Structures are given as C-alpha cells and as structure tokens.
Amino acid sequence: MSSTEASTPPSQRGDRVFGALAKGAGITILVVLAGVALFLLVEAFPALTAPASELPDGKSLIAYVAPLAFGTLLSATLAILIAVPLALAVAIFISFYAPKRIAGTLGSIVDLLAAIPSVVYGLWGIVVLGPAIVPLHEWLADHLSFIPFFAGQASATGRTMLTVGLVLAVMILPIITAISREVFLQTPRKLTEAAYGLGATKWEMIRMTVIPFGRPALISASMLGLGRALGETMAVTMILSAAGVVSFKLLTATNPSSIAANIALQFPESSGIDVNVLIASGLVLFAITLVVNMTARWVIARSNLVNA
Amino acid sequence: MPSETEFEKVVDGVGEHSPLDLIERPTKPAERQVTEVASTIEVTNLDIYYGAFHAVADVNMTIPPNAATALIGSSGCGKSTFLRAINRMHELTATARAEGSIVMDGQDIYAPGVDPVEVRSKIGMVFQQPNPFPTMSVYDNVAAGLKLNNRKIKKAELDEIVEKSLRGAHLWNEVKDRLNRSGMDLSGGQQQRLCIARAIAVEPAVLLMDEPASALDPISTLAIEELISELKHRFTIVIVTHNMQQATRASDYTAFFNIEQSGQPGRMVEMDRTEKIFSNPTHQATEDYVSGRFG
Ligand SMILES: Nc1ncnc2c1ncn2[C@@H]1O[C@H](COP(=O)(O)OP(=O)(O)OP(=O)(O)O)[C@@H](O)[C@H]1O
Ligand SMILES: [Mg+2]
Numbered sequence: 001m002s003s004t005e006a007s008t009p010p011s012q013r014g015d016r017v018f019g020a021l022a023k024g025a026g027i028t029i030l031v032v033l034a035g036v037a038l039f040l041l042v043e044a045f046p047a048l049t050a051p052a053s054e055l056p057d058g059k060s061l062i063a064y065v066a067p068l069a070f071g072t073l074l075s076a077t078l079a080i081l082i083a084v085p086l087a088l089a090v091a092i093f094i095s096f097y098a099p100k101r102i103a104g105t106l107g108s109i110v111d112l113l114a115a116i117p118s119v120v121y122g123l124w125g126i127v128v129l130g131p132a133i134v135p136l137h138e139w140l141a142d143h144l145s146f147i148p149f150f151a152g153q154a155s156a157t158g159r160t161m162l163t164v165g166l167v168l169a170v171m172i173l174p175i176i177t178a179i180s181r182e183v184f185l186q187t188p189r190k191l192t193e194a195a196y197g198l199g200a201t202k203w204e205m206i207r208m209t210v211i212p213f214g215r216p217a218l219i220s221a222s223m224l225g226l227g228r229a230l231g232e233t234m235a236v237t238m239i240l241s242a243a244g245v246v247s248f249k250l251l252t253a254t255n256p257s258s259i260a261a262n263i264a265l266q267f268p269e270s271s272g273i274d275v276n277v278l279i280a281s282g283l284v285l286f287a288i289t290l291v292v293n294m295t296a297r298w299v300i301a302r303s304n305l306v307n308a
Numbered sequence: 309m310p311s312e313t314e315f316e317k318v319v320d321g322v323g324e325h326s327p328l329d330l331i332e333r334p335t336k337p338a339e340r341q342v343t344e345v346a347s348t349i350e351v352t353n354l355d356i357y358y359g360a361f362h363a364v365a366d367v368n369m370t371i372p373p374n375a376a377t378a379l380i381g382s383s384g385c386g387k388s389t390f391l392r393a394i395n396r397m398h399e400l401t402a403t404a405r406a407e408g409s410i411v412m413d414g415q416d417i418y419a420p421g422v423d424p425v426e427v428r429s430k431i432g433m434v435f436q437q438p439n440p441f442p443t444m445s446v447y448d449n450v451a452a453g454l455k456l457n458n459r460k461i462k463k464a465e466l467d468e469i470v471e472k473s474l475r476g477a478h479l480w481n482e483v484k485d486r487l488n489r490s491g492m493d494l495s496g497g498q499q500q501r502l503c504i505a506r507a508i509a510v511e512p513a514v515l516l517m518d519e520p521a522s523a524l525d526p527i528s529t530l531a532i533e534e535l536i537s538e539l540k541h542r543f544t545i546v547i548v549t550h551n552m553q554q555a556t557r558a559s560d561y562t563a564f565f566n567i568e569q570s571g572q573p574g575r576m577v578e579m580d581r582t583e584k585i586f587s588n589p590t591h592q593a594t595e596d597y598v599s600g601r602f603g
Contacts, residue, residue, distance in 0.1 A: 190439040194503070196400060198453035198510060199429025208452060212443035 037286065044280035046273060056274055065281045070246045071161075071256030072285065075236060076229035078165030078250070083172050084222050090173070091180035092206060107181065114174035122238030125167040130158030130239065137162065137251045152252040159239050162250040167235050172225035179221035183214040216300045223296035230260075230289055237261040259285040346373040346544040347412050347430075347513040349394065354408035355573075356389050356398065363389045365573035367408070369563060371514075376536050376545040378555040378582065381565030382597065386574030387548045390565070391516050394546065395431035396424040412513070429453070432512035436519040438499035440491035440506070447487040449502055450474060453510040469509055476542075477505035478535055497528025504535065508543070515539065517547040521554065533558040552598060556586055564594045 052060040090110060094103050134156065141154035187210045195205040211218075242257030242265070257265070259281045266278055349371040356364040364386035371377050379387045389398065396417065398404040409416045417427045432453075440449045450470045454461055461469075470487075474480040479501040483494070491502055500520060507515060517536075521529040529551075536545055536558045549555050555562055563579035577591050589595050 190435060190437050191441065193400065193435065194439040194441065197397065197428060197433035198456060199425050200456050201425050204456055208441060
C-alpha cells in the first residue's frame with residue numbers, strides 16, 4: 001500500500017489529521033492522569049513509611065484515613081440514592097408530562113442548579129435546609145430509630161450527614177437530569193409507537209421503551225454525579241463539624257468528615273509530615289474515584305451486551 | 309394442540325417444494341383456521357389535518373370483517389395518515405387532528421370519553437420497519453402487550469399464548485429454541501413476524517399494517533402475505549401497500565387513494581373487490597394507477 005501514499009486524497013488527509021488530534025488528546029489525558037497519580041504517590045510516600053508516632057494524633061495512617069474514606073463514601077452514596085430517583089422523575093416529568101411551555105423553563109431551572117457555586121450550597125445547607133429539616137430528623141429518630149441509620153439523638157441544628165446527603169443530591173441533580181433528558185428524547189420513535197400500538201399508556205410506554213433505552217446513559221450520568229459527590233469539598237466542610245468517627249447514624253451531630261473536606265480544612269495549617277498525610281488521603285480518594293469509574297464502565301459495557 | 313403438529317408433519321411429508329419451504333407456512337390454511345367473527349369498521353366523513361394542512365379529505369368507507377382490505381395510492385396521498393387515524397395513533401403527532409367518525413362494534417372510537425389506549429388494544433398495528441423491543445427477549449416481546457392488558461396472567465397461560473401467537477405468525481419453529489434470546493438477533497423478516505406475533509397476542513379485533521413487507525426480501529414478503537391470508541380468518545386486516553401484486557395476492561378489497569395535485573388533500577377515489585379494482589375499476593384515475601399510467 002506504500003505506493004499509493006504519495007497520492008493520498010484530501011479527504012483521507014483530513015481523516016488522518018483528525019485521527020492524530022484525537023489520539024493526541026487521548027494521550028494528553030492519560031499523561032495528566034499519570035502525572036497526578038505520580039505526584040500523589042511521591043508526596044504521600046513519607047506518610048506511608050513514617051511510624052505512627054510521627055503522624056497527626058499519633059494514629060496510624062489507616063486509622064487516620066479510614067473514617068474520612070468512610071465519610072466520603074457514605075455522603076456520596078446517600079447523595080446518589082436520593083438524586084438518581086429524583087433526577088429520573090424530574091427528567092421523565094419534563095420530557096413527557098410537563099406542558100410544552102413549562103417544560104422548557106423547568107429544564108433551564110434544573111440546569112441552573114449546576115451553575116451555583118458550592119459555597120452557596122454549603123451556606124444554604126447550614127442556614128436554610130438544615131434547620132428546615134430538623135423536624136424530619138426528629139420524626140425519623142422517633143419513629144424509625146430501629147433502622148440503624150436513624151438511631152441516636154437527632155441533631156438540633158440539622159448539620160448532619162442526612163443534610164449533607166440532601167445538599168449533595170441537589171448539587172448532582174442537574175447533571176443526571178440533563179443527561180437523562182437528552183437521552184430520553186432520543187428514544188427511537190418506532191419503539192415508542194410499538195408500545196403505544198399495543199395499547200400502552202404513556203407511563204407503560206416509558207417503562208417499556210424509554211427507560212431501557214436510556215439505562216446505560218443513566219448509569220453513566222449517575223457515575224458522573226457520584227464522582228462529583230465524592231470530591232465535593234465546600235458543602236461538606238461547611239455543614240459538618242467533623243468528629244473523626246465511623247458511624248452510620250445519619251441524624252446525629254457526631255459525623256465523619258470526608259477526604260476532600262478534611263484536606264480543605266487542614267491544609268492551610270499543615271506543614272511537614274502532616275501535608276504528606278493529607279496527600280496520602282488524597283491518593284485514597286483518587287483510588288476510590290478510579291474504582292467507581294471503572295465499575296461504571298464495566299456495568300455499562302455489560303448492560304450494552306445484554307441490550308445488543 | 310398435539311393434533312396440529314401431527315397435521316404439520318403429514319403435510320411436510322407430502323409438501324411440494326418451493327423457496328417458501330425455508331419458512332414455516334400452513335399448507336392448507338382453510339382446514340386449520342376456524343373463522344372468528346371480527347369487527348366491521350365504518351368510516352364516515354373523515355377529515356384529517358396536520359395543523360392547517362388538510363391531509364385527507366372526506367373518507368367514507370366500510371371495512372368488512374374477516375377480510376383483508378388493501379389501501380393503495382401514490383406516495384403522499386395520505387394512506388399512512390388514514391391508517392393511523394383508525395386506531396388514533398395520529399394523536400401521537402402533536403399537530404394531527406381528525407374529524408368525522410369511525411364506528412367499530414357500534415362504538416364511535418372518536419366519541420368523547422373513549423380512551424385511545426383502549427382503542428389501540430383492540431386495533432393492533434404492524435409498522436413498516438420491524439420494531440421489536442431491543443431490550444426484551446423474543447418471549448417478552450410477544451408477552452409485552454399481554455402484560456399491559458392483563459397483569460395477573462399466569463405463567464402457564466402466558467406460555468401458551470406466546471406459543472400460539474408465534475405459531476400464528478409462522479415463527480415458532482424458528483425461535484422455539486431461543487425464546488430467551490434478544491429479539492434483535494433475528495433476521496429482518498423474522499423480526500417482522502415477531503412484531504406480528506406481538507400484535508396478535510393481545511387478540512385485537514383489527515390489525516393495521518403499514519407496508520409491513522416493504523423492508524423485506526421477496527421470500528419474507530411472500531411469507532407475510534401468506535400470513536395475512538391466514539390471519540384474516542381471525543381478524544379484520546387493513547394493509548397499506550405500494551406493491552400491486554401484493555394487493556392482488558393478499559387482499560379481498562382494495563381502496564384507491566389519490567391526490568389531485570400537491571397541496572390538495574388526499575381522497576379515497578373508490579373501494580371495491582380487489583379483482584374489480586384491478587380488472588375493471590369505475591374511475592379512470594384508478595385504471596391509470598393500477599396499470600402504471602400515472603404521473
Ligand atoms: N407528521 C406530519 N406533519 C405534517 N404533515 C405530515 C405529517 N405526516 C404526513 N404529513 C403529510 O400528509 C400527507 C400524507 O402523508 P402520508 O404519510 O399519510 O402519505 P402516504 O400515502 O402514507 O405516503 P407513502 O406512500 O409515501 O407512505 C403528505 O403530504 C405528508 O407530507
Ligand atoms: Mg405511508
């Protein structure tokens with residue numbers, strides 16, 4: 001084939017240029033990612049090797065990071081559990097039920113939620129949402145305390161894991177809603193008509209065609225949201241007064257912090273080995289996020305296989 | 309029904325060989341089919357609009373039961389529009405609107421208070437492009453409509469109806485070993501027969517088909533036509549087709565639609581027994597169209 005190379009038609013040249021650009025972009029991302037991982041590893045190294053006595057509070061690194069990792073996962077999981085059904089409902093409502101005039105406006109409002117800085121969400125959590133849901137906290141603690149999540153003395157300020165979960169859920173709602181709407185509207189018309197032609201109601205049509213069709217995208221969107229919730233700093237930092245515990249109790253005033261929040265809080269006052277410890281915790285967050293994303297890819301690939 | 313399979317075996321042994329042998333077919337439909345009384349559809353003064361555009365004007369026709377009625381006519385004359393109005397599918401198009409009446413079993417399906425969902429479960433539809441639900445298995449595709457209309461159906465009963473419908477669509481032998489595989493794994497012709505099985509599983513009174521074989525190869529097309537001749541013993545069938553041979557082979561009645569010039573609404577020129585339309589139609593326009601002199 002080398003003999004034809006001299007007369008490469010322009011269209012193929014375009015393909016090559018674009019291919020090279022795409023490849024370059026892909027490699028850049030990998031390089032940046034590897035760079036970040038390397039930085040974290042190198043900077044965390046002193047903390048990984050130092051004896052426990054030299055670390056903050058004289059605790060081992062694992063004992064230090066574990067509650068933070070736990071808090072990170074708990075708050076993010078809570079956020080996803082709240083946000084995904086809500087986003088699904090909002091996306092379905094906007095796409096299929098809202099009158100045309102309202103649908104556009106509603107969509108923009110949800111999108112706007114993404115533009116609010118997280119400091120504002122933090123403040124809103126402390127000043128508005130937290131106090132507002134104190135009664136909810138009390139009700140749950142009174143009536144459902146047999147469920148471990150709702151055990152313990154309900155906080156009087158509402159600055160709890162539950163509030164954090166709700167605030168994070170609102171923060172990741174727009175991305176999940178937007179992607180879901182986008183995909184729902186692409187449901188092939190021949191499928192929706194097939195469902196209607198069988199005598200399906202609108203809701204049955206959505207269940208038979210729209211949701212299965214949008215499922216891989218919904219999973220991707222949820223994982224994007226989860227990624228954001230895992231790394232969210234300000235809102236968690238502001239709402240929780242951290243207590244370095246591992247506790248599933250969502251309603252009490254004693255809560256674990258998250259990795260990102262802890263770094264934001266401690267970094268300005270840290271020096272020496274303390275900085276290395278914080279970076280080591282960052283390394284853990286990096287690993288968690290990586291695992292979450294890879295799991296998401298795997299889940300999507302699998303559900304595509306089933307669909308194919 | 310064990311007797312049915314036995315009958316098939318006997319017939320297979322005797323059967324003459326044709327390309328169609330590749331595909332399941334009933335060799336003697338008349339003996340196998342018990343005629344069930346389907347519904348007559350009475351269309352009166354039907355006008356259909358898309359926004360301000362008058363697409364179909366003043367259709368009056370009686371669609372007889374237990375027969376296949378073909379709708380023919382040049383592209384854009386409103387055949388699909390009319391067909392979709394029969395089960396109120398046109399309402400899925402935001403701008404579409406129909407005026408007039410369509411009476412089935414003594415009930416005007418356009419009357420206020422009539423639920424279009426109800427109408428569509430009695431008047432099934434098969435589309436031009438095969439459209440099985442891609443995330444569902446062959447079995448679930450056939451069962452999809454049943455699960456809608458009768459949620460508490462028993463598994464054994466469901467199995468029975470799925471098998472009966474797949475047999476009815478001449479697909480059973482080809483898919484019985486892969487009922488749990490995706491419907492998308494089937495060939496185009498098989499997918500279309502799957503869609504027919506899905507439509508007949510809910511036992512509609514009427515089956516509307518919009519060019520159901522136009523995306524298929526000649527053998528699959530013949531298979532669909534044979535299927536139609538058989539299904540009309542149980543259902544009232546309305547089929548849109550651009551294929552004149554198909555109309556003559558598969559239908560008992562033919563309605564010719566025409567459009568005088570673009571921008572004008574389409575109208576039904578005449579409807580009669582298929583032989584009459586193709587040999588000795590009343591109107592010149594019909595004569596021109598069926599003999600290929602139009603334009
Ligand atoms: N959704 C729609 N909105 C506006 N106009 C439409 C719509 N669907 C069809 N029409 C118009 O209505 C007229 C009839 O269309 P229809 O699809 O019923 O024709 P047809 O006879 O089925 O044609 P074909 O044989 O090509 O399928 C055409 O002029 C078409 O442009
Ligand atoms: Mg058409």
